[in-house]
Amino acid sequence: MTRIGIILGSTRPGRRGEQVARWVLDAAARRGDAEFDLIDLRAHPLPHLDEAVPPMFGPSEHAHTRAWAERIAPFDGFVIVTPEYNGGIPGVLKNALDHLFEQWNDKAVGFVSYGAGGGARAVVQLRSVCSALGLADVGYQVAVSVVTDFENHTTFVPGEHHAVALAKTLDQLLAWSTALAPLRSATTLVTS
Template structure:
């Protein structure tokens, strides 16, 4: 069965991302075409990149890096849930991505973002990062507005259309993940 990791890309206390990631997981868990798992970056307590060797060598010395690599390697594709901080990617998410290399290659990725502009600028940066890691980013994206999909900017209450957009995003992630399977086999 295809395994998709739903990565919660913020470690900030009081983050809106927990409710968003749970919503993504609850909706994805109703599907029968893949297996989904919610992965919270906060559970991995990754420091700023502290490996001596570049990640492309795969020579991970730190126990936290090896645990992170094992978790990411266990997935065939991803949905990244991310806020937009200062028109870009949260530092904790970028750092977590930068720890690894081969574990990302030939895997599909979709994005669920949130922020004042729907998190779209963070996703644009993530698409560039995904390209460098040979990930296939799908076109559909869930862009949640702090103005329309949250009450008082904190209580997550997505508009009904967002569920349809999420379904399309998941459809694309699963299709591309399956299409890339022969490349991952090598």
């Protein structure tokens, strides 16, 4: 069965992303057409990129990076749940992406963003970063407003339009993850 990791891309105290990520996980788990797992960056503290050798050129010398690679490698695709901080993605998310290379290759990625403007500028940056890592980004996305989609600015209350957008994003993500499977198999055979 296709395995999708839902990456919670913020470690900030008081983050709103945990509610959004759990909503994504709950909706995805009801589908029954893939396995979904929440990956919280708080559980994977990585120092600012501390590898002497770029990830594309060899295995890591550090246990924390090897553990991160083992966590990411089994997945066929990802949903990245990201806030927009000052017009971009959180540094901790960029750092987590930068710690690996081959573990991202030939997999699909979709985005659920949140911010005053729905986190749209963060997704623009993520599309570029993910492309450089060999991830295929799907066109659909979910953009959550911290102004209108949180009751009393604290409790996430997704509208029906968000559920529709999430379903389309997941449909496309699963289709692309399945379509990319032969490329991942070919890479596994070559590196084995």
